[in-house]
Amino acid sequence: MKLYSSLGPNPRLVRMFLVEKGIEVERIHLDIITGENRSDDYAKKNVMQTTPTLELDDGTLLTESTVICEYLEEIQPNPVLIGSTPEERAETRRWARRIDQEIAVPMTMGFRGGGGRPMFEPRMNVVSTEAAAELSAMSDKHWLWLDAQLGDKDHICNDKLTLADLVAFCFIKFGGTVGWSLPDGADNLTRFAAKMEERDSAAIWRGEE
Amino acid sequence: MKLYSSLGPNPRLVRMFLVEKGIEVERIHLDIITGENRSDDYAKKNVMQTTPTLELDDGTLLTESTVICEYLEEIQPNPVLIGSTPEERAETRRWARRIDQEIAVPMTMGFRGGGGRPMFEPRMNVVSTEAAAELSAMSDKHWLWLDAQLGDKDHICNDKLTLADLVAFCFIKFGGTVGWSLPDGADNLTRFAAKMEERDSAAIWRGEE
Incomplete structure (x- = not known):
C-alpha cells in the first residue's frame, strides 16, 4: 500500500490511524503549498485532487480520510479503533x-x-x-x-x-x-x-x- | 427496533434504506414543524434532537442517517447496499x-x-x-x-x-x-x-x- 499525504488534518488523521494500528506503508509526500497535488498525474489517482489517497497493491485507489480508516480497520481489526461490534x-x-x-x-x-x-x-x-x-x-x-x-x-x-x-x-x-x-x-x-x-x-x- | 423519523432528507434516507433491505420496523413520526423533536423526552434519546434515531430492542440508541444505514447493512447484509468487500x-x-x-x-x-x-x-x-x-x-x-x-x-x-x-x-x-x-x-x-x-x-x- 502507498499513501499520498500532505500537510492538513485529513492526511494526518490517516497517518495517526496507521501508527495506532502499527501498519507501515510507503508514503509519498505532496507539497500542497506549491500545489504538487494539482498535477494531472495525481488527478488520475484522485479526481478531487485532495489528500490523502491510499493506493492498494492492485492499484485500487481509496480516498476520504475516515473512509480509508474504515478500510484499514477492516483489513486489520486490532487494535480496535472503530469498534468490535x-x-x-x-x-x-x-x-x-x-x-x-x-x-x-x-x-x-x-x-x-x-x-x-x-x-x-x-x-x-x-x-x-x-x-x-x-x-x-x-x-x-x-x-x-x-x-x-x-x-x-x-x-x-x-x-x-x-x-x-x-x-x-x-x-x-x-x-x-x-x-x-x-x-x-x-x-x-x-x-x-x-x-x-x-x-x-x-x-x-x-x-x- | 423502533425508528424515530420525520420529514427531511435524513430520516427518509433511512426509511428508503429499510424498504430496499426489506426490513420492517416500528416507526414513530415526529412532527418537526411543530417541534415534537424538541421535547425533553426525545432529547434523552438523541442529545442533538435530530431525526432519525434508531432504538434497538435492548434500548441502544443510534443516530446519524448514514451511520444507521451502516448498522442495518451489518445486521442484514443482503441485498448489498454498501458493499460486499x-x-x-x-x-x-x-x-x-x-x-x-x-x-x-x-x-x-x-x-x-x-x-x-x-x-x-x-x-x-x-x-x-x-x-x-x-x-x-x-x-x-x-x-x-x-x-x-x-x-x-x-x-x-x-x-x-x-x-x-x-x-x-x-x-x-x-x-x-x-x-x-x-x-x-x-x-x-x-x-x-x-x-x-x-x-x-x-x-x-x-x-x-
Missing part, C-alpha cells in the same frame, strides 16, 4: 460524523475563505470573507458543544481511543498550525488534547511533512 | 461522504439560514441570509460536479444501487419539497432521479410523513 462501530461513526459535519466542515470552509484564502481561492470554490468568518464562529460554538459532551471523560465515546478522538485531535492540531486555538472555556478538550499529545502517534504533528 | 464498501462510503460534505452540508446550512430560517433560527445556530445564499450556490456548483462524475451511468458507483445513490436522491427530493430543483445542466442527475423515482422505496416521498 455493530453497536460499538455505530457509536464511533456517530461521533466521527458529528465532528466531521458540525465542526470540521464549517472550520475548513471558514479557513479556506478566511486565513487560507490566498492559497485556496485560485484552486476551488471558497465562500466570501464574511461568510468564512460566520462559519468559523459556528465551528467554535460547536467545539464548545463537543467540550460539554466530553465532560470529564478521557475519550469521546466507547471509553477508549477511537477514530472519533483522532478526528477531534487532528482538527485541534490543524487549527494550531494556522493560528487558531480552542475557544475560551473548552477546558475539557484542552485536557483531552494534552493527553492525546502524549501518544506516539501524535509525533507525526511534529514533523515537517 | 472492503474495497466496495470504501467506494460507496467515499461517494456517500463526498455528497454529504460537499453537497448536503452546504445545501442544508443554506436552507436553514435561507428559506428555512423562520423554523430553524429559533432552534439552532444558523448563518446569515447572505452566507446562506453563498452556501446554496456552492452546493449547486457541487451538484453540477456530481452530474459530471455520474455521466451516463445509472448509479454513482459500483455499477449498482448503493447508499451513495440513496443519499443523492434523498437530497434531490428534499430540495423538491422546499422549492429547489437541480441546477440547469444537471441532465445526468435529472435522468438518474427519474429512474430512482420508479423504485418501490421512493414511494415514501409521496406520503405525508
Whole structure:
C-alpha cells in the first residue's frame, strides 16, 4: 500500500490511524503549498485532487480520510479503533460524523475563505470573507458543544481511543498550525488534547511533512 | 427496533434504506414543524434532537442517517447496499461522504439560514441570509460536479444501487419539497432521479410523513 499525504488534518488523521494500528506503508509526500497535488498525474489517482489517497497493491485507489480508516480497520481489526461490534462501530461513526459535519466542515470552509484564502481561492470554490468568518464562529460554538459532551471523560465515546478522538485531535492540531486555538472555556478538550499529545502517534504533528 | 423519523432528507434516507433491505420496523413520526423533536423526552434519546434515531430492542440508541444505514447493512447484509468487500464498501462510503460534505452540508446550512430560517433560527445556530445564499450556490456548483462524475451511468458507483445513490436522491427530493430543483445542466442527475423515482422505496416521498 502507498499513501499520498500532505500537510492538513485529513492526511494526518490517516497517518495517526496507521501508527495506532502499527501498519507501515510507503508514503509519498505532496507539497500542497506549491500545489504538487494539482498535477494531472495525481488527478488520475484522485479526481478531487485532495489528500490523502491510499493506493492498494492492485492499484485500487481509496480516498476520504475516515473512509480509508474504515478500510484499514477492516483489513486489520486490532487494535480496535472503530469498534468490535455493530453497536460499538455505530457509536464511533456517530461521533466521527458529528465532528466531521458540525465542526470540521464549517472550520475548513471558514479557513479556506478566511486565513487560507490566498492559497485556496485560485484552486476551488471558497465562500466570501464574511461568510468564512460566520462559519468559523459556528465551528467554535460547536467545539464548545463537543467540550460539554466530553465532560470529564478521557475519550469521546466507547471509553477508549477511537477514530472519533483522532478526528477531534487532528482538527485541534490543524487549527494550531494556522493560528487558531480552542475557544475560551473548552477546558475539557484542552485536557483531552494534552493527553492525546502524549501518544506516539501524535509525533507525526511534529514533523515537517 | 423502533425508528424515530420525520420529514427531511435524513430520516427518509433511512426509511428508503429499510424498504430496499426489506426490513420492517416500528416507526414513530415526529412532527418537526411543530417541534415534537424538541421535547425533553426525545432529547434523552438523541442529545442533538435530530431525526432519525434508531432504538434497538435492548434500548441502544443510534443516530446519524448514514451511520444507521451502516448498522442495518451489518445486521442484514443482503441485498448489498454498501458493499460486499472492503474495497466496495470504501467506494460507496467515499461517494456517500463526498455528497454529504460537499453537497448536503452546504445545501442544508443554506436552507436553514435561507428559506428555512423562520423554523430553524429559533432552534439552532444558523448563518446569515447572505452566507446562506453563498452556501446554496456552492452546493449547486457541487451538484453540477456530481452530474459530471455520474455521466451516463445509472448509479454513482459500483455499477449498482448503493447508499451513495440513496443519499443523492434523498437530497434531490428534499430540495423538491422546499422549492429547489437541480441546477440547469444537471441532465445526468435529472435522468438518474427519474429512474430512482420508479423504485418501490421512493414511494415514501409521496406520503405525508
